Amino acid sequence: MPKDEVILTVESKKKLEEELHRLRTVERARIAEAIRKARSYGDLSENFEYQAARREQAILNGKIAEIEAMLERAKVIEVEEKGWIDVGSKVTLVDASGKQIEYVIVDANSADPLNRRISYDSPIGQALLKRKAGEQVEVRLPNGRTVVYMIEDVSYS
Incomplete structure (x- = not known):
């Protein structure tokens, strides 16, 4: 198995895809709204809400990139009887x-x-x-x- 390959079961891959979808849609929209609201307070240089929302956005983008990279490197396996111990x-x-x-x-x-x-x-x-x-x-x-x-x-x- 190549070092950067990630073994996932079908179930795990599906959960990651669902989490990725949630992060891209629900969480991105929530943070975008928080940034929009914080911008309305005026001066961004001393706006704690704006800075906190931007940090949260950076963390979210990191999580999204991590899941995307994992899915790109995924080797999806079926759980099946093989006669020896394996994933599943x-x-x-x-x-x-x-x-x-x-x-x-x-x-x-x-x-x-x-x-x-x-x-x-x-x-x-x-x-x-x-x-x-x-x-x-x-x-x-x-x-x-x-x-x-x-x-x-x-x-x-």
Whole structure:
């Protein structure tokens, strides 16, 4: 996979496109109105409302550019059963103490670690990709620790 390529599921791509549309239409219109209103107050050099609205406009334009760039570099994948762990896989792991933990491997845009949705690009995601049920995997954590898991089950949602 090329370094600048972004893996997205069909669902994630759709959410990004919806967010881009909202930013381009609703948010741009809201900020344009705030700028128009602030201009009506007169002197722009000391007009806090105008300066704040222009900063907000710059931030919005940055967000729009970021999403556009992500969509341009997107490689859209279908979630399907492949026989190994890939984006979209639901993985059941068992640690050395026998504790079970489930993760869903997702694209970076859908990652939500608190809800056990981890990016394929995270340390554990990288360690699990292309592995199969029954295999043992070592995960090197950002703090330098290494954790060993047994892959108990792989399913696809």
